[in-house]
Amino acid sequence: MKLAERMSRIGVESAFDVLVRARALEAQGRSVVHLEIGEPDFPTPAHIVEAAKQALDQGYTHYGPTQGLPELREAIAAHVSRTRGIQAGPQHVSVVPGGKPIIFFPMLALLEPGDEVIYPNPGFPIYESMINFLGATPVAMPLEEKRGFSFDLDLFRDRLTDRTKMVILNSPQNPTGGVIPAEDLRAIADMLRDRDVVVLSDEIYSRIHYGAEPPVSISSFPGMQEKTIILDGFSKTYAMTGWRMGYGVMPGWLVEAVNKLMVNSNSCTASFTQRAGIAAINGPQDCVETMVAEFRRRRDAICQGLNQVPGFRCAIPGGAFYAFANVNGTGMSSKELADFLLYEGGVSCLNGGCFGEYGEGYIRFSYANSLTNLEEAVRRIKAVSHRWAPALAV
């Protein structure tokens, strides 16, 4: 049986493939430090787990409303309104199984062949995959290391055409850890305000940042909330990747479209996990602060370590939990280097090219691992650096 033609255009997420390869090496008795996968290594906070257990005992084991439990949508709307400085109500919220469906469903609802989508490159690979899957045209926005991995605004203006239907922003960003400065967002908002475009603002790392001020959402600029889909969720903030719960905040007409796609696919998000989501949002937040403080220590340690490796240069990321090291100085392609580090060095990391053509020359290290393991990873990388820097090796 032949698969539908569109399946030839859908992509995958390399982190999962690399994890499989790393696990295969471990099965052969090799030791691997895992810096490939993008999920917090902390347990889900106990009060959230407890709320899920109680919900199971209370019978939250049946279908719920497609759009999400009203009490959870109220909590999300209040949280997003406060943190983004906008006015969102429960009618603007779609609760879905993870952050990813807020990429999948709105794109499915909006994009047609011929539509252009401007998206960050390097970026989360699902954006480009979905644009291609739907037959729309991907228009890559190169991220620039020298601008803290924000992009050139003149280049952005040049990329806008009458066919631009969607602009994807992601801040704090995967894979670079970059945070788009407020003044760049203001300039982007000014360019988009009078255009018939939708902004998909992926803010899944909104709570994981290291600056004095939280990252700004483009939705907070005048006239932008009406054309913005905010993607956020529980996976990263509360170490809940396996619970599969995320949400979108968007105009009502788009919520209706997402509802239709949800009813055709999932019916609803699991009811007892949504009860846990209410406990997460309305409960104590010190668990998030503790996790972010630990990520900050790890960020400082891994960046310092990577900057000592010959041929590596690693900017200090402002958010998320990824260090995106420039490895051009090694003279190896990033794919060659990532494979070498896995098979010869015992460090599993991702070739920047997995995140698009402009990721070539970089390696992503996820620092969602203990300080001890991060130090061990740096030690291992230095130990094999004679491969590309014979004279300098330690």
Ligand SMILES: Cc1ncc(COP(=O)(O)O)c(C=O)c1O
């Ligand atoms: C930028 C970005 N958006 C969305 C997601 C999806 O999150 P979830 O696991 O909640 O589907 C991820 C996960 O890695 C991500 O990095």
